[in-house]
Amino acid sequence: xxxxxxxxxxxxxxxxxxxxxxxxxxxxxxxxxxxxxxxxxxxxxxxxxxxxxxxxxxxxxxxxxxxxxxxxxxxxxxxxxxxxxxxxxxxxxxxxxxxxxxxxxxxxxxxxxxxxxxxxxxxxxxxxxxxxxxxxxxxxxxxxxxxxxxxxxxxxxxxxxxxxxxxxxxxxxxxxxxxxxxxxxxxxxxxxxxxxxxxxxxxxxxxxxxxxxxxxxxxxxxxxxxxxxxxxxxxxxxxxxxxxxxxxxxxxxxxxxxxxxxxxxxxxxxxxxxxxxx
Amino acid sequence: xxxxxxxxxxxxxxxxxxxxxxxxxxxxxxxxxxxxxxxxxxxxxxxxxxxxxxxxxxxxxxxxxxxxxxxxxxxxxxxxxxxxxxxxxxxxxxxxxxxxxxxxxxxxxxxxxxxxxxxxxxxxxxxxxxxxxxxxxxxxxxxxxxxxxxxxxxxxxxxxxxxxxxxxxxxxxxxxxxxxxxxxxxxxxxxxxxxxxxxxxxxxxxxxxxxxxxxxxxxxxxxxxxxxxxxxxxxxxxxxxxxxxxxxxxxxxxxxxxxxxxxxxxxxxxxxxxxxxxxxxxxxxxxxxxxxxxxxxxxxxxxxx
Amino acid sequence: xxxxxxxxxxxxxxxxxxxxxxxxxxxxxxxxxxxxxxxxxxxxxxxxxxxxxxxxxxxxxxxxxxxxxxxxxxxxxxxxxxxxxxxxxxxxxxxxxxxxxxxxxxxxxxxxxxxxxxxxxxxxxxxxxxxxxxxxxxxxxxxxxxxxxxxxxxxxxxxxxxxxxxxxxxxxxxxxxxxxxxxxxxxxxxxxxxxxxxxxxxxxxxxxxxxxxxxxxxxxxxxxxxxxxxxxxxxxxxxxxxxxxxxxxxxxxxxxxxxxxxxxxxxxxxxxxxxxxxxxxxxxxxxxxxxxxxxxxxxxxxxxxxxxxxxxxxxxxxxxxxxxxxxxxxxxxxxxxx
Numbered sequence: 001x002x003x004x005x006x007x008x009x010x011x012x013x014x015x016x017x018x019x020x021x022x023x024x025x026x027x028x029x030x031x032x033x034x035x036x037x038x039x040x041x042x043x044x045x046x047x048x049x050x051x052x053x054x055x056x057x058x059x060x061x062x063x064x065x066x067x068x069x070x071x072x073x074x075x076x077x078x079x080x081x082x083x084x085x086x087x088x089x090x091x092x093x094x095x096x097x098x099x100x101x102x103x104x105x106x107x108x109x110x111x112x113x114x115x116x117x118x119x120x121x122x123x124x125x126x127x128x129x130x131x132x133x134x135x136x137x138x139x140x141x142x143x144x145x146x147x148x149x150x151x152x153x154x155x156x157x158x159x160x161x162x163x164x165x166x167x168x169x170x171x172x173x174x175x176x177x178x179x180x181x182x183x184x185x186x187x188x189x190x191x192x193x194x195x196x197x198x199x200x201x202x203x204x205x206x207x208x209x210x211x212x213x214x215x216x217x218x219x220x221x222x223x224x225x226x227x228x229x230x231x232x233x234x235x236x237x238x239x240x241x242x243x244x245x246x247x248x249x250x251x252x253x254x255x256x257x258x259x260x261x262x263x264x265x266x267x268x269x270x271x272x273x274x275x276x277x278x
Numbered sequence: 279x280x281x282x283x284x285x286x287x288x289x290x291x292x293x294x295x296x297x298x299x300x301x302x303x304x305x306x307x308x309x310x311x312x313x314x315x316x317x318x319x320x321x322x323x324x325x326x327x328x329x330x331x332x333x334x335x336x337x338x339x340x341x342x343x344x345x346x347x348x349x350x351x352x353x354x355x356x357x358x359x360x361x362x363x364x365x366x367x368x369x370x371x372x373x374x375x376x377x378x379x380x381x382x383x384x385x386x387x388x389x390x391x392x393x394x395x396x397x398x399x400x401x402x403x404x405x406x407x408x409x410x411x412x413x414x415x416x417x418x419x420x421x422x423x424x425x426x427x428x429x430x431x432x433x434x435x436x437x438x439x440x441x442x443x444x445x446x447x448x449x450x451x452x453x454x455x456x457x458x459x460x461x462x463x464x465x466x467x468x469x470x471x472x473x474x475x476x477x478x479x480x481x482x483x484x485x486x487x488x489x490x491x492x493x494x495x496x497x498x499x500x501x502x503x504x505x506x507x508x509x510x511x512x513x514x515x516x517x518x519x520x521x522x523x524x525x526x527x528x529x530x531x532x533x534x535x536x537x538x539x540x541x542x543x544x545x546x547x548x549x550x551x552x553x554x555x556x557x558x559x560x561x562x563x564x565x566x567x568x569x570x571x572x573x574x575x576x577x578x579x580x581x582x583x
Numbered sequence: 584x585x586x587x588x589x590x591x592x593x594x595x596x597x598x599x600x601x602x603x604x605x606x607x608x609x610x611x612x613x614x615x616x617x618x619x620x621x622x623x624x625x626x627x628x629x630x631x632x633x634x635x636x637x638x639x640x641x642x643x644x645x646x647x648x649x650x651x652x653x654x655x656x657x658x659x660x661x662x663x664x665x666x667x668x669x670x671x672x673x674x675x676x677x678x679x680x681x682x683x684x685x686x687x688x689x690x691x692x693x694x695x696x697x698x699x700x701x702x703x704x705x706x707x708x709x710x711x712x713x714x715x716x717x718x719x720x721x722x723x724x725x726x727x728x729x730x731x732x733x734x735x736x737x738x739x740x741x742x743x744x745x746x747x748x749x750x751x752x753x754x755x756x757x758x759x760x761x762x763x764x765x766x767x768x769x770x771x772x773x774x775x776x777x778x779x780x781x782x783x784x785x786x787x788x789x790x791x792x793x794x795x796x797x798x799x800x801x802x803x804x805x806x807x808x809x810x811x812x813x814x815x816x817x818x819x820x821x822x823x824x825x826x827x828x829x830x831x832x833x834x835x836x837x838x839x840x841x842x843x844x845x846x847x848x849x850x851x852x853x854x855x856x857x858x859x860x861x862x863x864x865x866x867x868x869x870x871x872x873x874x875x876x877x878x879x880x881x882x883x884x885x886x887x888x889x890x891x892x893x894x895x896x897x898x899x900x901x902x903x904x905x906x907x908x909x910x911x912x913x914x915x916x917x918x919x920x921x
Contacts, residue, residue, distance in 0.1 A: 048825055076827045085825035092818040097840040106836065107826045171819075186826065319716065421594075422601030425897045429859045431609075433881065434893060438612045514726055518863055521728045522878070537729050541867075544736040555729035562724035570720075 001026055001194045001226040002047065007058040009042050009051055016054070017042045017250045026193070029220055029227040031241035031258070033234060033273065039250035040230045044196050047228070048083060049075045063193060081111040084187030088199035090179030094171035100182055101167030104153050104189055111190060115148025116155070156189035157182070160215050177208035184215055194226045195219070201236055213240055234277055238262050246270045320571020326564030334380030341374040346529045354547045364549035366540060372549060376557050378531035383561060386447055386516045391505050393451040398458025399501055403489050405459065406466025406497070417463065420456035432519055446516050446525040454512070458501055465497040507569030510562035517558045533558045591908055595901050602897040603655065607648055610886045655894070661887030665880055670891035673876060678895060679766035680750060681865070681872030685857045687792040689850065692799035697846070699800075700807025701839065705831055707812055715804060722801030727860055731794045731867035738790060745790050748869035751783040791868045795861050799853045806849050810842035844911050851907035855900035
């Protein structure tokens, strides 16, 4: 689902991240670990073309789309609908004046999703609403399947063990763990195949962390989603990741199966990270 | 850009100009030049101010004619080689009057800002440092002054006092200090809770010394930025008071007064009104642009509070 | 919510009390004897004494202040020395005319300023943004009285596209007299179906409205731009981008609403400022509003009239701030008091 070769992200002349090779297949979970400033978040954002003001070179393919060569329209079509992003600060990542349900409905409408997948024609195809004809068609569909949209939303929210009532709330009215689970619910509702998570648990309490990890794990097992997680939390990584990349100062210093890297680290930096664990 | 009636800091600090537009690799080189463009905007303001200030300070040497050389024979001449900006109804050279008018305007602006900043910052620091009822009393008083649009209170005061340049300065300063009081009080309040201030207090350093040594230097930047933002507003208000006949009087050259005296001639002798008006516009514009640039550079995150 | 409302109202009342005191103090400082001004220069000592008696000028200051406050509260705002009418009645005629002008200008400023701000934010640091920044900066830097004179000269005197001065063609008062309801001419003409006066007023409104609107349009555009850019740099905008929303849709559907809070409070402040700024414009266009009333009051040292105008404007200012604070809760749920 994700294929990266010789990725290099530069701001001006400063190279902030260099990743020679990174692959994530369906149902796989790969983690990038490293301390803050190691370039791991930048790597993640560059997969969606969201590194603002940076020069990105190399080869990045996400869900079959060549990200670095893609037009803004192509990028917008895979963002959300096929690749979901879960950010670190749960509430700040949600627009403060938009009810959660409104955000989800707008996102679904944006990607032309009007009802549950499987039954009926799949409408998940990207729809830009460019011509008058297609816009008309969409609004008609939207009205016809209002209940369908509602059902997608409720199912997605319930899939992450949230009360559907939460859709009527504003971001400041929910907890951090709820916000993070809602972000994952967005990915489910939109039918994303890949989830990119940037420090998904570091702003949460330990008990809530476990919930969120559980939800992510479940998605991967049951729906075959590909997960790419960025974290400095080795404990989290050891419970969920199949493979691990260790980054330091923008370079990948070690990579391999999680079990190997975490039990028999070959790079001194990785050992340092592991020793820091309680 | 903050004429009377607008709170300090409006419009709020523009975030740094890092681009957040659609990230296409081809746009990258352009994006790197953007901070320069932003700087250039502020630099234009700075250059304009230097030009205006130099023109005003050097007026006695730059002006082609003496300040009030009346020459009725050559009244209302259109702009030409002899008189670049034409002459007014008394035959005085408009360019000369505009140059000398700059001295009046800048003098008023500097005086108003100095007086109101001195009063406002003193009260604000005391309020912010002391907190409690002292702060409440000072802030309620500033609230009252802030409830008067500056031009209106200035109008009333200018009426009480005799029309003159000093009157304009006093009248505007009376309405201007509360902004600095409110601003410096809020900054000082946050500075007053910092560890080094606590430390000084524990060591028994007297409050006035703490305020001058520790609170003032650490609260002054936003005030200075605000002052640069306000200069344009002061110049506009001063010109308005003079236009209403409540400020500078003949034969002082003052832009607002020149517009007032020439206004009946606008249809027939456009230059008498147009040039002094343009002078006000350019000066206010220059200060506003520079102020915005300074705020973005020094204090990019400050938003209305 | 109720407790917040009460506290906010209390604050406003305190400010109003301060304003009344300050006005009273300034009025006592006005040179010249109001009794002389009222009775005229040729008044006999008896007439002067009567005038002093009438205005209570011989009472101790605190008694005068007390009487002043009592009169204000009971609706007696004094008698104008100049028009010899109750100040309150004068204000009830002049204020609606100012309101009409400033209302039209603010409407224009909001309708023009916000979209222009959105445009600048959307094309940040590109040409449209640069144009908007320069134009809005010019708009807030232009001296209104000069702009008023310039537009009047060019578009009214020289080109004749618009009337030079006044609120409407006064000859219409005889051919189609206007029934007053709100004292706002446009509104009255509209509800009574007085089309000749309505069209005449609208034509007279164009130029002064443009002048008064310059400053608010500029600051609203700048504020909208700055707030939108700030919002678009927040974390939530990153998530919205990651959901596939385009820049325009992020700005208009997600960033605009939180950005509107500060813009709204700016509008209230600008409203009060524009009423006073409008004084200068009213003077140029001979608009029968507060400004013209204040100008004639000032030239005749008519203290009760000036005090009335000052109090009214300060009240409007306090009220505008109050309304905005309460409205802000509706727009941005975060500031809604619990």
